[in-house]
Amino acid sequence: MSTGRPELSLIVISYEMARELPRTLYSLSPRYQQGIAADDYEVIVIDNGSTHPPRLEDFADLGMNLQIHCFPDPKPSPVRAINHGLSLAAAPLVGVNIDGARLASPGLLDACRRAARTDADAVVTTLSFQLGPGPQWITIQQGYDAVWEDRLLDTIDWRNNGYRLFEISPFAENITRGWFGPLNESNLIVMQQGLWQALGGFDPAFESPGGGAANSDLLRRALEHPGTRQVTVLGEGVFHQIHGGTHTNAASLDVYKNAAREYYRLRGRIRVVDAERSYFGPVSRAAAEAYRRQLAAGHAAPSEAATVMRASPDARSRYLSLLKSVLLNETGLETEVALDSLRGMTQVPPAFWSDILYDVPGKLGLALEEKRRVRAMGFDTLSGDPGRSLGYTMIGRKRLDHLEWCVTTALDEGVAGDLMECGVWRGGACLLMKAILDLSGDQDRNLWLADSFAGLPPPSQPEDQGLDLSREHFPSLAVSRERVERAFADFGLLDARVRFLPGFFADTLAGCAVEQLAVLRLDGDLYSSTMQALEALYDRVSPGGFIVIDDYGGLGQCAQAVDAFRAARGITSPITMIDWTGAFWRKS
Amino acid sequence: MLKADAVRAWIIGFLVSLLDVSESEIKGDTRFHVMGLNSVDAVVMAGAMEEHFDVEIEATLFLRNSTIDSLLADMQANGIVE
Structure with missing residues (x-):
């Protein structure tokens, strides 16, 4: 349905993503993306050897300028498939999404396009989140799976408000040094066609499954290329769905280790480029909330208005009672008593960690009762060490x-x-x-x-x-x-x-x-x-x-x-x- | 087996490059997280060290130690370093 040369080409790599790719393509379609018209961009899916490759006709209803190609010489590393996709890109601005399991937020494409306009040699980088309660390589070991993820996605009606993806994705994976630190990679990266060519695309020497550190390498080379400037898009992002991905879902540390090993072998050193960056908004309310949580771990800035509460008499009474318990650390007395038992010791007995700490009522029952009494009476003030209480008050x-x-x-x-x-x-x-x-x-x-x-x-x-x-x-x-x-x-x-x-x-x-x-x-x-x-x-x-x-x-x-x-x-x-x-x- | 001094010097050089800090900021007893190193970085360091010294090193060895000194001691105890 293309009617002319698009402004943006987006390369998406897929491999065995029958569950994930339809969602990803929906999130990249004009039915979902805001601020960008269907003719403004093309999406080029390169399938890297799936048993059942995606078919163009299955996505006809998305109304998008879409191509699907099967890479003729698939390898465990997607790097050559990406470079094949780059050779097909028709637009002056080109983005690569190395992993087709990553959903986009609704304003992502337009934001990347606008961010690219801020500098002739912009390296537009994006934030990557992982769906689910935490880092997926950890959560899958705790039972997080496709069913769990599907249920999560169903609860937020993300197709109608993709910013709600932030609500179920508290973990951002590529900003390990904080929100305003350097990115260690960008899972969707956008640059001018000429810059891609100057860099020679991705380096095919990265042959590890999943590409190893090829994506990190691409970012580092782009940022070290003379004249470039990193522009990181805030308020938008990509959201990784769980799948058999080599890296993100790898439970084994060896995958990361081997990727680093390959990188070190090829480059001789490992470095994160931490040059000056620009940041590009706008930031949605949902994203702002995610940032606030991440930046301050819930530490809200004081508001000008008084923070009044509305509560029924019963709720008021129970709230204040619970608040007092917490202020007195009545809910944490077991820990205090356990720690008290260590006072004066030069070595912690092994039984402390394996037994006592988890059975304070059984092992230190009398001390616990005494502590409860002392706390209720506010006798902490009298004890030899007035700071002994770990509560918020001693009164x-x-x-x-x-x-x-x-x-x-x-x-x-x-x-x-x-x-x-x-x-x-x-x-x-x-x-x-x-x-x-x-x-x-x-x-x-x-x-x-x-x-x-x-x-x-x-x-x-x-x-x-x-x-x-x-x-x-x-x-x-x-x-x-x-x-x-x-x-x-x-x-x-x-x-x-x-x-x-x-x-x-x-x-x-x-x-x-x-x-x-x-x-x-x-x-x-x-x-x-x-x-x-x-x-x-x-x-x-x-x-x-x-x-x-x-x-x-x-x-x-x-x-x-x-x-x-x-x-x-x-x-x-x-x-x-x-x-x-x-x-x-x-x-x- | 690797020489302890060589491994220590390599670790310091690696951290100087990775973290973009001066050598004087890397002390044997400074905790990795104080330097700004996270667990992913530690695993990355394991991979780089394997490649550099051509040895096999369990990634967990890097995760269970919080300073260069303790890491080296652990490597000695595991017969990787003299």
């Missing part, structure tokens, strides 16, 4: 429950102001406050986190003498801002209403931008820290607001500061214990 279930009550009450009663904690450690109490804030639908209040994010200061006032909790002695109390911020992101609670005040209280609190507070939680341990926070912030607590002191019962220095401050200000609102150490009062 125990009861103080978390009480903090929920404080915040909820302040919100219900309309007490004006923000929420704040001074001394946040890993952020657990703040995470809970932010979750409650989001559940309430509030979009105006800030949550303030004041901390040095580098541990406590050494004692500087007479009242604190002997209480040195500084980083030098207790490195586990020093948690960086990045880690706390990351925790907020991990819990889906990071937005612009989460405000950080990094630095020692003496330097940050007096002049900070906090205007009004509904809940002020102090967890600074020391006399000095507690007094500095009260002096700087108490007057900003609204009437009816809560002042929560974490260490009132546990640390005499802290209690001394609170009592001295209350006495100096004539505060008569009763101070009430929450548990063995936490205390609070409401501002009248």
